Amino acid sequence: MSKAVVATTSMAGCFGCHMSFLDIDERILDLIELVEFNKSPIDDIKHFTKQCDIGLLEGGCANSENVEVLKEFRKHCKILVSVGECALMGGLPAMRNGIPIKECIDEAYLNAPTTKNCNPDRILPNDDELPMLLDRVYPCHEIVKIDYFLPGCPPRADLIWNALYALVTGDELKLPYEVFKYD
Amino acid sequence: MSEFVSFKIDGKQCMGRAGEYITEAAERNNIYIPTLCDYKGTAPKASCRVCTVKVNGRVMTSCTTPLQEGMEIENETAEIQDIRSGIIELLFAEGNHLCPSCEKSGSCELQALGYRFRMMVPRFPYLFPVREIDASHPKLIKDHNRCILCKRCVRVMKDEKGRSFFAFYKRGAKLEITIAPELADKITDEVAQQAMDVCPTGALLKKRKGWDVPVGKRLFDMKPIGSEFEQVK
Numbered sequence A: 001m002s003k004a005v006v007a008t009t010s011m012a013g014c015f016g017c018h019m020s021f022l023d024i025d026e027r028i029l030d031l032i033e034l035v036e037f038n039k040s041p042i043d044d045i046k047h048f049t050k051q052c053d054i055g056l057l058e059g060g061c062a063n064s065e066n067v068e069v070l071k072e073f074r075k076h077c078k079i080l081v082s083v084g085e086c087a088l089m090g091g092l093p094a095m096r097n098g099i100p101i102k103e104c105i106d107e108a109y110l111n112a113p114t115t116k117n118c119n120p121d122r123i124l125p126n127d128d129e130l131p132m133l134l135d136r137v138y139p140c141h142e143i144v145k146i147d148y149f150l151p152g153c154p155p156r157a158d159l160i161w162n163a164l165y166a167l168v169t170g171d172e173l174k175l176p177y178e179v180f181k182y183d
Numbered sequence B: 001m002s003e004f005v006s007f008k009i010d011g012k013q014c015m016g017r018a019g020e021y022i023t024e025a026a027e028r029n030n031i032y033i034p035t036l037c038d039y040k041g042t043a044p045k046a047s048c049r050v051c052t053v054k055v056n057g058r059v060m061t062s063c064t065t066p067l068q069e070g071m072e073i074e075n076e077t078a079e080i081q082d083i084r085s086g087i088i089e090l091l092f093a094e095g096n097h098l099c100p101s102c103e104k105s106g107s108c109e110l111q112a113l114g115y116r117f118r119m120m121v122p123r124f125p126y127l128f129p130v131r132e133i134d135a136s137h138p139k140l141i142k143d144h145n146r147c148i149l150c151k152r153c154v155r156v157m158k159d160e161k162g163r164s165f166f167a168f169y170k171r172g173a174k175l176e177i178t179i180a181p182e183l184a185d186k187i188t189d190e191v192a193q194q195a196m197d198v199c200p201t202g203a204l205l206k207k208r209k210g211w212d213v214p215v216g217k218r219l220f221d222m223k224p225i226g227s228e229f230e231q232v233k
């Protein structure tokens, strides 16, 4: 049987969900028997080299690059899973939703204690190469269709493992109460 | 003494007192009906609708419906559970519930219902309303992002003359909880703690208190809300 192909990414996230994924400890040995990785920070493959079975998404969409990555994932993965509160509802970055973009940028580059008086020319990031900030942070499922959701900040390692295992093997998903959390 | 009546919940034969609310009767028969705005010992308000059941085929709130002989109550049917899930999801989508940064997380009744109903993500789009956090009171923080307007604080938290410490303020979508100005300085540490405990969510927080219970020991970390009423199956 050929291995399931998995891709992962971190968009507007903190990499905590990836860290939690690695918390599966010795099951990582079972994991490499079960799946092969394609585009992912885990193997540092930057671009998709084939169609994948499962895409794990950390973080929501805060800028134009996040949207592009997410759409790439939708194109290349049969199943997309939103992993963690940021992917599900924007998470901490979404605390800026409701604050006008200009206020956010001014606060970050002009008025914060660490930038105040350090930016005499009042330069705001404006390089063409930089992605554009979106008006607010969007949950992944508001941009593309998402097939499954794993809550938690980060989702417990057991939850990620159980879900991946169920998806790959077709077994029923085990969802014990203690691993199902929103924090 | 009130008369005993027999009734059924999901086909199970139960006994209760005529006139008591269905939620109370269910509890004494070791059956959990989820509630949120209801608070033991206080007249029900029926503002959340989480306790929805079907009584003889009609949808009703069990926290306000008095028990009668022969009632056939549907509690855990797929249809009723879906109505309840929808209500819980609405509450999450309507406010700003960032559980990872909430001091009430782990002991919050709204969150616990989300867990119990295994809500992965609300079926409704998040509204991301713009709401204030008011920390002007010396003892108490009000976070309107998390308030579900259940009115528990208004109904339960009263001074010795029976005046409410809290009240509704403004109208419609702007409706919010406010502290009665003339009673504001009667809110001691003790009252603030009580208010925090009475509030089902993290909308009322006692100052300088957050995060004092370690993860794993909070109210609903290990056991689902309502499991204390349920029979060992």
Ligand code: SF4
Pocket: A012, A013, A014, A015, A016, A017, A058, A059, A083, A084, A085, A086, A087, A091, A092, A152, A153, A154, A155, B100
């Ligand atoms: S859900 Fe939590 S752990 Fe995951 S990316 Fe967001 S902040 Fe980090």
Ligand code: SF4
Pocket: B096, B097, B098, B099, B100, B102, B103, B104, B105, B106, B108, B109, B110, B111, B146, B201, B202, B203
């Ligand atoms: S009030 Fe409850 S549901 Fe809302 S953020 Fe806090 S823990 Fe989560």
Ligand code: SF4
Pocket: B146, B147, B148, B149, B150, B151, B152, B153, B154, B177, B198, B199, B200, B201, B203, B204
């Ligand atoms: S502050 Fe708490 S108790 Fe009062 S109405 Fe809001 S959620 Fe209910």
Ligand code: FES
Pocket: B034, B035, B036, B037, B038, B045, B046, B047, B048, B049, B050, B051, B052, B061, B062, B063, B064
């Ligand atoms: S508990 Fe009955 S309506 Fe809220």
